[in-house]
Amino acid sequence: MLLPLHSSVSLISLFPLYWNTQNIHPQPSFIPSLTKSPLTTTIFSLLQKKKKKDNKKLTMDLKMDQPRFVIPSTEAQLLAQSSGLSSVTDVLPTLVPTAQSLARPPISKFPVAAVGAGKSGRIFIGVNLEFPGLPFHHTIHAEQFLVANLLLNSEPSLVSFAVSAAPCGHCRQFLQELPNATDLKILITNQTNPNFSPLSQFLNHRFGPRDLLPDSVPLLLEPHNHGLSLPNKFNSNDSDLKLAVAALEAANASHAPYSASPSGVAVMDCEGKVYRGSYIESAAYNPSLGPLQAAIVAYVAGGGGGYERIVAAVLVEKESALVKQEHTARLLLNAISPSCDFKALICSPKNGE
């Protein structure tokens, strides 16, 4: 190791390091202080391993690439093992400082990261995003980003997460949409003696989904399909269709049991890559996450770069829905990418229910 650990962390915070090495499986021996320092664990976790055929000594290449918001389960396990930690859960707090550097809070300058473990064994990252020039309700909290990231990746359950600051009441409420809300384990890294405590301790005597919904209605992350389809007379070129189909899929997966107003947004960047997000409603209404917000989460988590690279967007929602997103989505889009092309599509269930 040639660089002091501290300076490495700030570099890594944005870009993974590529290690040129003959051995793609990291062993404790080549990162000497791995078991002792949480910082080395942090560095390790964002590594993208690259196999080199030629026999080179251990060197360090800096390569500009995308930060990662999902760590596969095998890698998560390796992280735990090589850090001498007993489980993936224990790794979560060590990833928080680096993840904070991925946050985009230009208004408060208060970066928050939430690093969570899914039931599948994957690790997910969430960070806060703020949007100047708009009211505060457009803000995305790290915990909301985390949950939207899970939904995007079809993760069936959030088991635990570590977060850099106490979750606010808005987030504690948003998290109630999850089926295991009472048991969800949370650790706050800036506390004096951080430990995992269940969400029920952070929001006791809760107001939640079952105060408004019968038991038969699925909760967040459980399968949803609203059966919407594109209008028959939808004429389009290929990229429009690609966006529309993605937005439709997102709308069909959205969690909107309180208003029966499913919606989804898909955005496309200047390279033609598509990112989609589903509307996620809260029983307490105001903490709901808009579909464009969810698509922006997908964009940031997908390595999307600056918002001005978003060139096109499509919103899918139902006609005469109790909750309509179009004008609000347009407002946000105008603020972050003024030249973006935006279309709102009204879709209905197939059999005209």
Next chain:
Amino acid sequence: MDRPGFVIEPIEAQPTAQSLASLVDSTRALARPPISNFRVAAVGVGSSGRIYVGVNLEFPGLPLHHSVHAEQFLVTNLLLNGETSLTSFAVSAAPCGHCRQFLQELRDSENIQILITSDNNEEFTSLSDFLPHRFGPLDLFPEGSLFLLETRNNGLSLTTRTRMNHGDEDENLRSNNGVVCNGHGPVVDDEKLKIAALEAANASHAPYSGSPSGVALVDCDGKVYKGSYMESAAFNPSLGPVQAALVAFVAGGGGGYDGIVGAVLVEKEGGPVRQEETARLLMRSISVKYAGDEVRTQVH
């Protein structure tokens, strides 16, 4: 029996749990939740000892973040009536996390006593029990800053010229001096509305953005209602200025929203938070008679 209004002079020196709970029962009918039909009332005691009512308001056709919770209505009602603190309140359902967070903007919020009437007991619990390990104002603003409800004056004043929104010009906006008229009601003095909106902006709690704002509404009888933007340290639970003015409208016995014929927003220009387009969206959604005569005014 007449329904109580939104401000009640106390009969006894210290309102009991029972009296607050029975007021909650009778005021739920004043709530306006056409989306959920889930009526909530919150009845609380201000620093003066007077009793205030809050109810929830929902706005179909718009994203749910426009909703006003009963607890937010209650706090807005306190601000409107010059109260500087909230001692206790009874509410018909457990306050949600959004409200528990919003209430953190009040000084000594941890000691606010809360009674949940659906629990069928007479126990008050401190807000600190409902939101342990809180995230609050002191995480973001320095000690010595003003909390919500404390008397303030943001020191804004109107510039001599009125600047319309840049970008797409709304053809309903008039530039003739001082008169707001949309053809649906009596001609209203634009100056009166602007002054009311400015007063509301000067009372606005916006320490996180530095972008205070206020809205004044006028109904077809010429009555003016004003509301101040109130920010939350957690950002999203912030209450918009139109919402605050609608609270004043409902609490002032304003009737249906389509009785509102004009509105003015005053906000500080160039800040990180901007209300104008969102305010316009909400106004157009709730009042068909409102023809978009909202005037955005530059302030210093």
